[in-house]
Amino acid sequence: MDLTGAIWRKSSRSSGNQGNCVEVADNLPGVVGVRDSKHPHGPALTFTPDTWRSFLAYAKRS
Incomplete structure (x- = not known):
């Protein structure tokens, strides 16, 4: 998956982790990219927007 042009953002809650976050x-x-901020040129996971929304909804419930 080509993520050229992706605009990466960190959670506003990540400041307490010395900048290490997702x-x-x-x-x-049609795609949501997820990567480790410590390895910005490393691999990234990709999800459909629907799958990403489902994941976030589940994470908020947990």
């Missing part, structure tokens, strides 16, 4: 790019059509 970054999300949701500006590309």
Whole structure:
């Protein structure tokens, strides 16, 4: 999956982790990218927007 043009963002709650957190790019059509902020040039996971929304809803309930 080509994530060229992805705009990566960190959670506003990540400041307590010395900047080590998950970054999300949701500006590309049809895909949400997720990566480790410590390895920005490493691999990234990709999800459909529906799958990502389902994951977030589940995480908020837990």
